[in-house]
Amino acid sequence: MPIATIDPTTGKTLETFEPLDAAGVEGCLTRAATAFEAHRTSTFEERAALLRAAAGHLSLQREAVARTVTTEMGKPLRQALAEVDKCVKAMNWYAGRAAGLLADETPEPADVADAGAVRAVVRYRPLGPVLAVMPWNFPLWQVIRFAAPALMAGNVALLKHASNVPQTALLLEDVFTRAGYPRGCFQTLLIGSGAVEGVIRDPRVAAVTLTGSEAAGRSVAAIAGDEVKKTVLELGGSDPFLVLPSADVARAAQVAVTARVQNNGQSCIAAKRFIVHRDVHDAFAAAFVARMAALRVGDPAEEGVEVGPLATEGGRADLEELVDDAVRRGATVECGGRRPVDRPDGWFYEPTVLTGITPEMRIHREECFGPVATLYRVEDLAGALALANDTPFGLSSNAWTRDPEEQRLIARDLQAGGVFFNGMTASHPALPFGGVKRSGYGRELSAEGIREFCNITTLWYGAES
Numbered sequence: 001m002p003i004a005t006i007d008p009t010t011g012k013t014l015e016t017f018e019p020l021d022a023a024g025v026e027g028c029l030t031r032a033a034t035a036f037e038a039h040r041t042s043t044f045e046e047r048a049a050l051l052r053a054a055a056g057h058l059s060l061q062r063e064a065v066a067r068t069v070t071t072e073m074g075k076p077l078r079q080a081l082a083e084v085d086k087c088v089k090a091m092n093w094y095a096g097r098a099a100g101l102l103a104d105e106t107p108e109p110a111d112v113a114d115a116g117a118v119r120a121v122v123r124y125r126p127l128g129p130v131l132a133v134m135p136w137n138f139p140l141w142q143v144i145r146f147a148a149p150a151l152m153a154g155n156v157a158l159l160k161h162a163s164n165v166p167q168t169a170l171l172l173e174d175v176f177t178r179a180g181y182p183r184g185c186f187q188t189l190l191i192g193s194g195a196v197e198g199v200i201r202d203p204r205v206a207a208v209t210l211t212g213s214e215a216a217g218r219s220v221a222a223i224a225g226d227e228v229k230k231t232v233l234e235l236g237g238s239d240p241f242l243v244l245p246s247a248d249v250a251r252a253a254q255v256a257v258t259a260r261v262q263n264n265g266q267s268c269i270a271a272k273r274f275i276v277h278r279d280v281h282d283a284f285a286a287a288f289v290a291r292m293a294a295l296r297v298g299d300p301a302e303e304g305v306e307v308g309p310l311a312t313e314g315g316r317a318d319l320e321e322l323v324d325d326a327v328r329r330g331a332t333v334e335c336g337g338r339r340p341v342d343r344p345d346g347w348f349y350e351p352t353v354l355t356g357i358t359p360e361m362r363i364h365r366e367e368c369f370g371p372v373a374t375l376y377r378v379e380d381l382a383g384a385l386a387l388a389n390d391t392p393f394g395l396s397s398n399a400w401t402r403d404p405e406e407q408r409l410i411a412r413d414l415q416a417g418g419v420f421f422n423g424m425t426a427s428h429p430a431l432p433f434g435g436v437k438r439s440g441y442g443r444e445l446s447a448e449g450i451r452e453f454c455n456i457t458t459l460w461y462g463a464e465s
């Protein structure tokens with residue numbers, strides 16, 4: 001894939017970039033290793049001052065950065081602005097909390113004595129330069145939610161961003177540079193995915209985090225595994241959205257639309273499979289389909305547009321194949337199901353709802369990355385849970401019920417890294433984020449996220465200490 005800005009609203013290539021050559025990559029790795037030696041011994045106060053300064057610079061460039069995001073990957077401008085704000089908030093959150101999250105821990109005195117020590121301390125020390133392989137769908141947030149904790153932990157960051165968001169990737173590096181981070185603490189590597197292996201295998205790189213598709217995750221984790229390097233994988237999802245009889249159905253239908261089409265439907269934690277109890281199915285379906293059909297599709301830079309184009313031409317082709325396969329096998333198109341006729345340029349697709357889904361349809365098992373929802377009718381909670389878990393993925397999930405017993409069973413049995421009751425999934429710095437099954441492993445955000453790339457060190461002091 002060329003490293004280029006191709007506006008998905010028009011399909012026009014706006015700018016192309018030369019990838020770094022071997023010498024360029026080597027320079028970045030050398031700078032990262034040098035920067036780590038200084039950054040790892042800095043204090044939390046010093047790191048916090050730098051991260052707050054970076055948050056300030058990002059905030060100052062809010063409008064320009066958001067416009068670049070919208071131009072490169074097509075999300076509505078209002079959502080791009082919200083993404084900038086979310087990053088600023090998370091940077092300040094980690095600047096304020098990291099010292100507490102990584103404070104030394106002292107095990108129980110009796111256990112320490114039993115281990116033969118006069119005292120023991122658990123210390124969270126940094127690991128080294130961490131490579132982040134990131135996707136285009138939240139091109140700021142995915143990077144910041146890795147970089148803010150990594151930098152606060154004393155690590156340094158190497159970013160290999162998706163090839164279709166090079167300007168956003170360079171803007172991010174610029175934000176950290178302007179904030180006064182020493183050279184090498186945060187670097188964008190303009191490289192294609194073929195050059196990732198060499199970076200992972202380089203002895204100066206300590207660990208890798210990847211957010212993206214299952215295929216990319218498998219490849220990166222295999223190489224890192226071969227090098228015995230830690231990985232965190234945040235992969236795809238096909239989150240269920242359960243609606244049960246005690247739910248506020250009107251509210252559920254309203255939130256369901258946002259949960260499906262936010263980011264033009266290209267979110268790992270978007271609700272993708274809507275699983276509705278027979279008692280409320282028809283009421284939910286009527287409201288949901290009407291709202292999906294009424295969404296305003298258009299130029300994402302225009303005020304009031306709710307759904308922009310798919311980010312890439314290939315992404316739209318994949319989506320069309322999934323819908324066509326389902327329709328060929330008997331699914332019913334309740335709304336959408338085609339490209340908008342008034343949008344011949346760019347990679348638009350109408351918000352779509354499909355019913356009559358059967359297990360042999362690809363869309364039943366594969367991730368659907370665009371504004372297409374599948375709607376199922378179930379007989380009871382057991383049926384809802386069985387269907388919800390009938391997927392290779394396990395990222396997040398949504399359950400609409402006010403019944404405490406149903407909530408207890410869902411919290412126990414739903415196979416996912418998150419269960420959001422009576423609301424939609426959203427990431428927040430204070431809450432762990434990640435999945436099970438083919439959605440990956442490891443966690444981002446919260447204390448769990450910042451500790452992923454730490455050397456959790458036992459300090460044991462004998463009687464002579």
Ligand code: NAP
Nearest residue numbers: 134135161162163193196212213216219234235236237268
């Ligand atoms: P993708 O094709 O896997 O790309 C993600 C990143 O991986 C890009 O930087 C890409 O570089 C790189 N990459 C691709 N193949 C690679 C390989 N074999 N070796 C090394 N690097 C490789 O995914 P995408 O289409 O951009 O993003 C959509 C996917 O990401 C969806 O499955 C979505 O669910 C998932 N996602 C997950 C989360 C989460 O937190 N769980 C969040 C957001 C998105 P190039 O661009 O140069 O190919």
